[in-house]
Amino acid sequence: MNKVTVRNLHLTDLQQPNMLPQIIHKLSQGEYYPALEKQIEQNSRLDRRKFEGFTDVEMMYYYVHQRKHIRQNRDRKHNTKVEYLRNLLQFYRYAAESRQFLKEDVKDYTEDSLLKNLRPWHIRHYQEYLQTAPLGKGGKPYTAATLDGKLTILKSFLKWLYTSKHIDFPLHEEFLGTSLSGEDIPNRDLYYHEVKQLLDYYQDHPIHHALLTMLAMTGLRVREVAEAKWRDLYLDPLSGHYRLKGVGKRDKPFDKYIHPVLFERIIKYRERRRVSIEMNPDDNGPLFPNREGDHYTYKNLSNLIIRAIERTDLPFLKQRKEKVTPHFFRHFYAIYSRQQGADIFLIQKELGHQDRRTTERYLEKVLQREQEIGMLWNQDNF
Structure with missing residues (x-):
């Protein structure tokens, strides 16, 4: 994959497990970020929405790499970016695998973005799926702590999409609480x-x-x-x-x-x-x-x-x-x-x-x- 393939990544690529490490590695690199900033500037000059023309992958990429501080070393570390991408792509692959269902389930389905076709009930279904699917260690469901971490990242991303006016529904509000009780927190005491x-x-x-x-x-x-x-x-x-x-x-x-x-x-x-x-x-x-x-x-x-x-x-x-x-x-x-x-x-x-x-x-x-x-x-x- 070369520099421009961040935009050209296809759904079929994201759905292939053997491609995932390569995709995460590529998306964790920041060299494509300036091009997206330039596109945002161009949209602003033309009185367009900030992220008009962005693909779903570019939205995930921009969210993970977005600059929040004038000093670059204060932004997300590489390993944090990898963790965010791993969780966001897990969610996006789930949506991609449900694409045909979304076409039948959503009125005014738009072909250019899976994210824009998501509705509140889809988020609730995904949370139920994560809670019960055998995706954790030893083929068991995720622990409460792991589930909380994954959904926290996803909730933050969906809130950002909504506040950025890229999606029309406050999907982040659909998550059920995942705060940990004392019983859920692993005992890591050492004496x-x-x-x-x-x-x-x-x-x-x-x-x-x-x-x-x-x-x-x-x-x-x-x-x-x-x-x-x-x-x-x-x-x-x-x-x-x-x-x-x-x-x-x-x-x-x-x-x-x-x-x-x-x-x-x-x-x-x-x-x-x-x-x-x-x-x-x-x-x-x-x-x-x-x-x-x-x-x-x-x-x-x-x-x-x-x-x-x-x-x-x-x-x-x-x-x-x-x-x-x-x-x-x-x-x-x-x-x-x-x-x-x-x-x-x-x-x-x-x-x-x-x-x-x-x-x-x-x-x-x-x-x-x-x-x-x-x-x-x-x-x-x-």
Whole structure:
């Protein structure tokens, strides 16, 4: 596919599963965006609707790539764009497969756009389909959390289409609520005695030992660990401690305290990889290089850590319904910090949560135990 095929993608292409990875890759690239902006400008000059002449694929493409900030690095990241496209194309393929039905079901059917032919009841049917279809892991329906994420993206897209006057019906209002209850939220709590077992298991393995310690003692996301550079580790002249600076989710900068024990394990990791251990503000290489000396992709690093944890076959892992992933260590960071007396606001700040409620969800069990009135009783009275 070349540059102009964003416009020329055909429904039959979108309906072929083997074509989907190639299509998502193509649509995730931003080189076609300026041409669409130029078309919008031309429409404005001719007093046309903003998106007049846009194909459905171009509407999805523009929505995913649309600029919202003067600084490009504040817009959606590549992986976010891929996730949005995957969900929007899943919906669009469903509509494409129902094209003949739509022709018979919709009065004044228009041939130039499937999106413009959608009606409120079609959205309700799609939500029911997603809720029951065996599309999740192991051929089961999607979990409540996955379903909520998918429908949130779709609802946002349909609302944008309506407010942009590209479609005539407020389809986004047709979705039934998908907010998660406590039972729907996966239990990703991880506790000190469990983390300690993992660290003890790998105490003679410099690679896994350092990575697990890094996750546990910083609360960083696995992507942030994968993207960390050696030059970003520095000795703070104010405190005399080592620190790691970087940029995290939503382009929020972080500056993490690195405990001496963690620093020692980072050094052992780098010695095992046979890379420099001399501090160098000009060294743009990875903090944790892979075997080739390059940065891990965050998915590869995540999979490496998941496999390392599984291989321990520790008893507490067998009691869990799902695999322990790097994200669990963010929960551990919150829980252990609270147990050590940290304020919720400070924990929220350290984890980079926008909403305090997210932090409180991480700490739900800990906060419940803190308020357990039975602990106020004197058992000797019984």
